Amino acid sequence: MIRFLKAAARGIKQELRAGESGWVNLSGGDPWSVGGHSSAAGKTVNATTALAVSAVWDCVRKTAQVISTLPLAIYEKGEGDSRVKVEDDLCEILCENPNREQTAVEFWEGMTAHAVLRGNGCAEKIFLGKRLVGLKPLLNITPKRNSASELVYDIYDRGKHSTLPADKVFHLRGFGAGDGLGMSAIKYGANSIGAAIAADETAGSVFSNAMMAAGVLSSEHSLNAEQRDQLQAILTKFSGSSKAGKILTLEAGLAYKQLQMNPEDAQLLETRRYSVEDVCRWFGVPPIVIGHSAEGQTMWGSGVEAVMLSWLTLGINPLLVKYEKRILKDLIPIEKRKRWYAEYNREAMLQMDSKAKGDFLLKMRMGGFMSGDEGRDKLNLPRRGGNSDELVVQTSMGLVDLLGKEDK
Incomplete structure (x- = not known):
């Protein structure tokens, strides 16, 4: 019984740490719905609520898809700055089959999504003896530092809690990994993303009422409390988008006057336009990439091409360099690090007519x-x-x- 109580206490502490750190709730459920961060708009922002905003979804999706579909290879340095493509088990893991369930594209897409959104993407190194044979994505995980200031990983898998040392985990860090952990965009951008969530909910509420502004009923006669309740019940039958166009009959001298609200106000166009551009700044993605253009800007032309090249240079390439260095540090055997290196084919990003x-x-x-x-x-x-x-x-x-x- 004492052992059971101690184990339960450890589990509760780990769950609390998961909620505080913004990682996955160890009790299970949606692996993207993590505790959350409060925002000035009064909305809780976590991975699940953030991805419900179309701008966040598309920023994460576009970045993850571009990186995951770029050709990746391991090369060995030769004489005279020449190089030879390496054919090795590690190449098979990184470029074809990281594990039994995923393709390489799916693996890198998921790892990039976690790194971009949460700041950290982790996978367990699967060994057969001393040989690396696979990489398994870890979702229910909390990275932390132990009493010796070493980075360790608390995980919850198939009903069991365990801890993995750093040399057993392939860990992709996002921006600002000065302490060994990447910084979460949804944590630091909670106010911007929370405002976008609130604006979407407000616009949706207006649409749910058939985009009809509230009106007033006037009468020369006074109504008692019972009559007001009856009148409100009648009006409820005519509210909502599914009841648009129905005819309301008024009596006893009642007259309806609609309060005008133009469509732009109803959709909060300026607020939502600003929210898209603000979210894009947090993820380093030009709005044009996710289909949002400024007023008067077209979706085609040399100007857009220059914006795309800027994104590939300033947004995608730094992530590629990070991944290449992390593969070199964590996956390439130490005795081969001076001769082997990983490299993405960046030319595949530049598609021409x-x-x-x-x-x-x-x-x-x-x-x-x-x-x-x-x-x-x-x-x-x-x-x-x-x-x-x-x-x-x-x-x-x-x-x-x-x-x-x-x-x-």
């Missing part, structure tokens, strides 16, 4: 930077082999002083 891509490949080919087969690889065409794999350079240019002179 057919004319621009043709001009690019031609210049790379004629400048001696790319072989014909390498260019065919980028077009998903089969290699031809032979001279197509050789580098060539255009040599039609010559010295002016030699023009018109014959070789002797």
